[in-house]
Amino acid sequence: xxxxxxxxxxxxxxxxxxxxxxxxxxxxxxxxxxxxxxxxxxxxxxxxxxxxxxxxxxxxxxxxxxxxxxxxxxxxxxxxxxxxxxxxxxxxxxxxxxxxxxxxxxxxxxxxxxxxxxxxxxxxxxxxxxxxxxxxxxxxxxxxxxxxxxxxxxxxxxxxxxxxxxxxxxxxxxxxxxxxxxxxxxxxxxxxxxxxxxxxxxxxxxxxxxxxxxxxxxxxxxxxxxxxxxxxxxxxxxxxxxxxxxxxxxxxxxxxxxxxxxxxxxxxxxxxxxxxxxxxxxxxxxxxxxxxxxxxxxxxxxxxxxxxxxxxxxxxxxxxxxxxxxxxxxxxxxxxxxxxxxxxxxxxxxxxxxxxxxxxxxxxxxxxxxxxxxxxxxxxxxxxxxxxxxxxxxxxxxxxxxxxxxxxxxxxxxxxxxxxxxxxxxxxxxxxxxxxxxxxxxxxxxxxxxxxxxxxxxxxxxxxxxx
Ligand code: G2I
Numbered sequence: 065x066x067x068x069x070x071x072x073x074x075x076x077x078x079x080x081x082x083x084x085x086x087x088x089x090x091x092x093x094x095x096x097x098x099x100x101x102x103x104x105x106x107x108x109x110x111x112x113x114x115x116x117x118x119x120x121x122x123x124x125x126x127x128x129x130x131x132x133x134x135x136x137x138x139x140x141x142x143x144x145x146x147x148x149x150x151x152x153x154x155x156x157x158x159x160x161x162x163x164x165x166x167x168x169x170x171x172x173x174x175x176x177x178x179x180x181x182x183x184x185x186x187x188x189x190x191x192x193x194x195x196x197x198x199x200x201x202x203x204x205x206x207x208x209x210x211x212x213x214x215x216x217x218x219x220x221x222x223x224x225x226x227x228x229x230x231x232x233x234x235x236x237x238x239x240x241x242x243x244x245x246x247x248x249x250x251x252x253x254x255x256x257x258x259x260x261x262x263x264x265x266x267x268x269x270x271x272x273x274x275x276x277x278x279x280x281x282x283x284x285x286x287x288x289x290x291x292x293x294x295x296x297x298x299x300x301x302x303x304x305x306x307x308x309x310x311x312x313x314x315x316x317x318x319x320x321x322x323x324x325x326x327x328x329x330x331x332x333x334x335x336x337x338x339x340x341x342x343x344x345x346x347x348x349x350x351x352x353x354x355x356x357x358x359x360x361x362x363x364x365x366x367x368x369x370x371x372x373x374x375x376x377x378x379x380x381x382x383x384x385x386x387x388x389x390x391x392x393x394x395x396x397x398x399x400x401x402x403x404x405x406x407x408x409x410x411x412x413x414x415x416x417x418x419x420x421x422x423x424x425x426x427x428x429x430x431x432x433x434x435x436x437x438x439x440x441x442x443x444x445x446x447x448x449x450x451x452x453x454x455x456x457x458x459x460x461x462x463x464x465x466x467x468x469x470x471x472x473x474x475x476x477x478x479x480x481x482x483x484x485x486x487x488x489x490x491x492x493x494x495x496x497x498x499x500x501x502x503x504x505x506x507x508x509x510x511x512x513x514x515x516x517x518x519x520x521x522x523x524x525x526x527x528x529x530x531x
Pocket of ligand 1: 183300369
């Protein structure tokens, strides 16, 4: 009896250990398994985003799902050229500002889509060609990327510039006809306008190793070898019923060039393979350290541009689909952590017109004039035949209410456009004066303006006069 009881006791004790171990494992698993896409992606340093529109931010159930699940957003249409510059030099940032405010209030990052694209251009740009169009493109990038400077995680600087099919050629467009260098000019201009944003080239039908993705690969390799600023490649991934077997290999070869890869517009035709493919895409990204984030092109199926395809992760009532579970499980299974260098720039960075902190002293070669006034320094981003200059104006020991910078552009060079300053002249000695919002600069503080010019050469240290 005694023996039986002690055996029973031992069995019960052993069972308790097994049970409590199992429970501990279960608790540990559920503690490490994040319950939303954004939180699960963040565990390996990635983001999981969705495309949306400002007019959907308060629409239910879109808003609830967007705010709960995603830690990144992108404007489906409202940061495109036709929307942000409907008339030449008249900018409309309202919808984009709303999207950014929404994201920042919730700790989400923002992808910028897109600075230049052959499609969805405003009518005035569609009618342009040659130098006028090239200058309009540069001005557009300066003004749009400048407006949201410091607030965009990654910009699709150029979208869909390569032809479909096996040619590996550039797509014909009014932009392409301004000269083959239009893409690198766009990237250099974007870097100067927002030095913290990652600059991406974005395209579709590039979801495997094929002639189009190889042409883009060759362009990125060329850009890296010549120092053209490019940080990432966006693979849109609008997908059908099967995944290209070289999908991951293709991501890896771009990563091996030294750029990040982002899955930028993921949606997959609903059908028997949808959930499986969503899992495959997620695992492929997680397997490559430099694949830093995934964005789905919409939140609820009825939001999608692919009418009737139901290609997203939530149905029209906001219910999670099997595809959602496939993605979440893949994210929670973990993957290669992203390298520390691919950390996104802080979304809390000040906008361009805000003076940088006083600790950012101007170079020693241009001490502030004694007794007040201001000084100016220039940094240039040049390519053969043109440059973008960023000019920093720093107040002396007393605050100032206005400033004028006189600088000498190189002989043969000509200023084509300026931002955050009024300009008189375009060759030789050119004067730039503050605009209404950046004339007041506190003692020792700085503000910046910029301009674009054609030509080559360097600019001597400019003079600065305070008022
Ligand atoms: O076409 C799918 C995507 C391919 N890659 C680039 C993305 O920017 C593109 O997005 C789509 C949007 O999802 C659509 O919503 O771009 C389309 C335009 O090419 C967008 O469609 C347009 C409609 O065609 C217009 O009729 C409409 O006025 O959206 C406009 C704004 O609602």
